[in-house]
Amino acid sequence: MVAKDTMRTRILEAATKRFKHYGYAKTSMAEIAADLQMSPGNLYRYFPGKIDIALAIADEHHEKQFEDLTAIASKPGAPVIERLRDFFHADMVQTYRMIEKDPRTFELAQIIKTERPTWVNGQLLQERKLIVGLLQEGVDSGEFDLPDVAFSAEMLQSAMMKFRYPQLWTNLKLPALEREFDGVTQLLLFGLAGRTGTARTCRIEGVAKAEAA
Amino acid sequence: MVAKDTMRTRILEAATKRFKHYGYAKTSMAEIAADLQMSPGNLYRYFPGKIDIALAIADEHHEKQFEDLTAIASKPGAPVIERLRDFFHADMVQTYRMIEKDPRTFELAQIIKTERPTWVNGQLLQERKLIVGLLQEGVDSGEFDLPDVAFSAEMLQSAMMKFRYPQLWTNLKLPALEREFDGVTQLLLFGLAGRTGTARTCRIEGVAKAEAA
DNA sequence: CGATTGAACGTTTCGTTGATTATTTACCGC
DNA sequence: GCGGTAAATAATCAACGAAACGTTCAATCG
Numbered sequence: 001m002v003a004k005d006t007m008r009t010r011i012l013e014a015a016t017k018r019f020k021h022y023g024y025a026k027t028s029m030a031e032i033a034a035d036l037q038m039s040p041g042n043l044y045r046y047f048p049g050k051i052d053i054a055l056a057i058a059d060e061h062h063e064k065q066f067e068d069l070t071a072i073a074s075k076p077g078a079p080v081i082e083r084l085r086d087f088f089h090a091d092m093v094q095t096y097r098m099i100e101k102d103p104r105t106f107e108l109a110q111i112i113k114t115e116r117p118t119w120v121n122g123q124l125l126q127e128r129k130l131i132v133g134l135l136q137e138g139v140d141s142g143e144f145d146l147p148d149v150a151f152s153a154e155m156l157q158s159a160m161m162k163f164r165y166p167q168l169w170t171n172l173k174l175p176a177l178e179r180e181f182d183g184v185t186q187l188l189l190f191g192l193a194g195r196t197g198t199a200r201t202c203r204i205e206g207v208a209k210a211e212a213a
Numbered sequence: 214m215v216a217k218d219t220m221r222t223r224i225l226e227a228a229t230k231r232f233k234h235y236g237y238a239k240t241s242m243a244e245i246a247a248d249l250q251m252s253p254g255n256l257y258r259y260f261p262g263k264i265d266i267a268l269a270i271a272d273e274h275h276e277k278q279f280e281d282l283t284a285i286a287s288k289p290g291a292p293v294i295e296r297l298r299d300f301f302h303a304d305m306v307q308t309y310r311m312i313e314k315d316p317r318t319f320e321l322a323q324i325i326k327t328e329r330p331t332w333v334n335g336q337l338l339q340e341r342k343l344i345v346g347l348l349q350e351g352v353d354s355g356e357f358d359l360p361d362v363a364f365s366a367e368m369l370q371s372a373m374m375k376f377r378y379p380q381l382w383t384n385l386k387l388p389a390l391e392r393e394f395d396g397v398t399q400l401l402l403f404g405l406a407g408r409t410g411t412a413r414t415c416r417i418e419g420v421a422k423a424e425a426a
Numbered sequence: 427c428g429a430t431t432g433a434a435c436g437t438t439t440c441g442t443t444g445a446t447t448a449t450t451t452a453c454c455g456c
Numbered sequence: 457g458c459g460g461t462a463a464a465t466a467a468t469c470a471a472c473g474a475a476a477c478g479t480t481c482a483a484t485c486g
Contacts, residue, residue, distance in 0.1 A: 007459095025469095029447075029449085030446090038460075039460070039461050039462065040448080040462095041451090041460085042459080042460060044450080049449075050447095050448065081405075135405075138405070143406060144405050146405070152396075154396070155393065155396030155399070155400055156405070158375075158393050158397055159372060159397045159400060161382075162371075162375065169382070180371050183367070184368050186368070187372060187401045188372075188404065188405060189406050190404040190405075191400070191402050192297075192359070192401060192402050192403075193294060193403055241476080241477060242477075242479080243477080251430075253431095254479080254480075255429080255430055257480080258429080262478075263477095427486100429485080431481105431483080431484070432484100433480105433482095433483100434479105434480085435478105435479085437476105437477080438475105438477070439477080440474080441472105441473095442471100442472090444471090445469085445471100446468080446469070446470090447467080447468070448465100448468085450464080450465075452462090452463085452464095453462085454460085454461075455458105455460085456460105
């Protein structure tokens with residue numbers, strides 16, 4: 001007999017393999033069970049339902065991504081603005097690449113989004129805490145001057161939504177997406193009015209590449 | 214016999230009535246024809262296909278909306294920033310209200326978006342010209358300092374996409390939408406970095422209302 | 427001869443039915 | 457009670473024939 005926790009991870013491994021290969025819809029609980037030489041009913045001793053297996057997989061992945069983002073957010077020596085931009089940029093590119101690599105991930109994301117929207121909100125909330133931290137840092141260092149950090153973080157996240165799940169909102173290719181990302185980020189950070197400046201020309205290589213493509 | 218143009222508008226009237234009542238999908242060419250006491254085949258003398266009838270209706274509506282937006286964009290005496298914000302705000306509220314009033318419109322919009330994406334791009338392009346005009350005015354008056362007005366306009370439009378077809382991107386109610394609109398607009402106009410100022414507190418009534426809801 | 431028709435054609439949608447599937451429940455050995 | 461099974465149930469899916477639809481075109485009308 002294996003420990004309960006081991007069994008759970010074994011189920012997750014088997015499910016991941018099938019989800020990646022055949023997709024969520026075309027994977028049956030019976031198949032996952034068969035892979036582990038058990039009966040379908042037994043899966044329900046470890047997970048309340050099929051969707052919860054997907055959720056656990058997504059959880060795992062999100063945790064890794066969250067660590068990456070935390071690392072970016074707390075990169076020492078870099079100005080807050082730069083870290084903020086890198087933060088959202090990494091978010092966009094990681095998601096884009098992952099979905100590009102295997103479109104099954106996209107299916108999973110869509111299913112989770114429609115069947116467990118609150119879970120998505122939870123992830124967004126967690127990520128927002130990082131943004132709040134960054135903004136607060138910026139306020140403390142004098143880089144930003146914000147009356148309400150939490151509100152600004154929410155708005156920033158809202159404006160960046162389309163770059164967070166790129167393929168969900170648009171079918172632009174990555175270079176075109178990065179061009180838009182750079183442009184919109186520039187606006188969000190420095191605005192249209194006044195204050196044109198040094199940082200405006202950052203990441204221009206990305207723009208040039210996008211226009212060539 | 215009636216003039217060709219009269220017939221066209223009669224067809225559009227009949228189609229509009231049915232589309233509003235039963236939706237695009239549940240309206241057949243035969244029904245539109247029957248309403249006008251003609252044969253289905255005859256419709257094709259005036260329109261290349263069913264989708265083109267929908268397009269003509271959308272065209273009509275878009276023209277009206279374009280006039281409204283033009284009026285806002287050229288409102289005399291107002292600062293460019295204010296007109297810009299009102300411009301996008303009007304766009305959002307008009308679309309939201311229209312779709313709220315009869316959801317059939319939403320169906321139409323979605324169908325057009327998937328079957329004639331280039332048409333949508335055309336409308337966006339037309340609208341962008343207004344934005345370019347506004348930005349150029351702002352640059353001339355010294356309100357803005359933009360190296361590339363066309364690029365900025367594109368980015369602005371990209372960032373505002375979610376407020377342009379609200380119900381397509383989110384299911385927030387109008388007050389919550391307006392709160393996000395205000396927050397994001399504030400960022401786009403003035404940015405996170407530096408330059409906190411007078412205009413930051415505009416439209417705060419909208420925010421308060423949204424939070425109460 | 428231009429305007430109009432309506433039957434014909436290929437495609438899409440629809441409804442039904444039979445099979446799968448997720449999930450539950452009752453049960454077995456330890 | 458714990459880890460497991462297997463059969464039962466209820467929901468979903470897939471297939472497939474039928475109906476409806478958008479569109480075309482040869483024939484008809486005025």
